[in-house]
Amino acid sequence: MAGSRAETARHAAEAIAAVLRRPARCKLVLSTGETMVGIYRELVRLHREGRAPLSRAETFNVDELRVRAHDPRSFRVFMERHLFRRVALPTERIHFLDGDAQNAEIECRRYEHDLARAGGADLVLLGIGANGHIAYLEPGPSLPPLTTLVRLSASTRQRLAASGVRPVPRQALTMGLETILSAGQILLVATGASKARIVARALSGRITPQCPASYLSIHPKLTVILDPAAASRL
Numbered sequence: 001m002a003g004s005r006a007e008t009a010r011h012a013a014e015a016i017a018a019v020l021r022r023p024a025r026c027k028l029v030l031s032t033g034e035t036m037v038g039i040y041r042e043l044v045r046l047h048r049e050g051r052a053p054l055s056r057a058e059t060f061n062v063d064e065l066r067v068r069a070h071d072p073r074s075f076r077v078f079m080e081r082h083l084f085r086r087v088a089l090p091t092e093r094i095h096f097l098d099g100d101a102q103n104a105e106i107e108c109r110r111y112e113h114d115l116a117r118a119g120g121a122d123l124v125l126l127g128i129g130a131n132g133h134i135a136y137l138e139p140g141p142s143l144p145p146l147t148t149l150v151r152l153s154a155s156t157r158q159r160l161a162a163s164g165v166r167p168v169p170r171q172a173l174t175m176g177l178e179t180i181l182s183a184g185q186i187l188l189v190a191t192g193a194s195k196a197r198i199v200a201r202a203l204s205g206r207i208t209p210q211c212p213a214s215y216l217s218i219h220p221k222l223t224v225i226l227d228p229a230a231a232s233r234l
Contacts, residue, residue, distance in 0.1 A: 005191045008227045009038030012125070012189045015223060016043055017052035019123045019185065026057045027115075029124040029175070030083075031135070032075045034163065035189055036127065040083040047087045055088040058118055060111075062126065062135040063174040064097040065165075066149075073165045074099060097147070097173040104149040108173060111147050121183035128190050131155050132198050132211035136174035139210045145178035177215055185221040188213070193229040200233035 002008040016039075020026050030036075046052035067074050076096045084094060095114055101107035115121065126134050131153060137143050138153045150172055152160075157168045180186070190199050202213035203224065216222050226234075 002225060002227055005227050006038065008189060008191050008225055009042045011225050012039045012187060013042030013046055013052070015187055015225070016123065016125065017046045020052050020054060020057055022122075027118050027120065027122045028057055028059045029062050029115075029121045029180075029183060030059055030079065031062050031125050031127055032078045033127045035191055036125070037082055039125070039189065044083065044086045055090075057089060058093040058095070059089070060095045060115055060118075060121065061097065062124065062180070063172055064099040065169045066099050066171040066173070067169055068100040069096070069098065071099075073169070099169075099173060101173075104173060108147040108149065111173075111175075112179065115179070123185045123187060124180055124183040125187050125189070126180070126213075126216070128188060128195060128198060128202060128213045129156060130159065130194060130198055132202055132213045134188075134213045134216065135180065136172040137177060137180075137212040139212060141209060143209045143212055143215070144174075144176040146176040147179055148174065148176055150174055177212070181215065181219055183219075185223065186216055186219050188216055188222065188224045189226075190224075190230040191227040193232065195230045196233045199226060199230050204234065 002011045043052055047054045061075055064075050065073055069076050097111050098107050131139055136150050152170060152172055160168045201211050203217060205214060207214045
């Protein structure tokens with residue numbers, strides 16, 4: 001547990017940097033959202049200090065809204081703004097889902113193939129939604145195993161609207177549960193009292209598709225970084 005939101009971001013960035021310093025090229029699966037802004041700020045700082053060699057990394061994003069690549073709402077634009085424009089990472093090693101792909105099924109298969117060809121993820125960085133979603137795996141009777149097209153829940157769309165994403169898309173492309181759990185490591189980061197209840201449910205409750213984040217607890221190399229507010233119900 002970290003002492004503040006800023007310390008949470010530092011601890012998370014340092015955990016990512018440790019993976020980046022391994023001899024082999026690191027494959028990162030990255031996420032977006034308010035929690036990630038501070039993490040990427042710290043990661044850029046570490047990169048500039050020579051402690052997070054992102055120039056040797058290969059990245060994939062865990063999801064993308066059903067919008068065009070350069071739409072201001074897209075996660076590609078988010079990543080460019082908060083990370084990729086600030087570090088020396090070759091563009092050919094940055095991978096995104098095409099949210100505007102005409103055939104979503106073919107696009108999802110392509111993404112799975114590209115990740116597998118890269119050797120799979122060394123680390124997946126995740127936040128957690130207030131309803132327990134990870135990536136855009138929403139609560140339901142079952143969870144898709146592989147990358148797929150999903151419909152966003154009303155609560156997720158409301159939170160996107162509150163964050164300034166308007167109009168809010170109704171669909172997204174997201175990595176599936178098996179794709180995420182196949183990573184060498186998973187780093188889950190949450191901050192704020194609004195996440196306390198769902199963090200406790202995910203980490204201490206039963207494993208159920210009604211709380212997709214609960215499946216992370218079965219991963220042998222799960223690291224959870226929380227600020228005191230997010231950890232208050234554990």
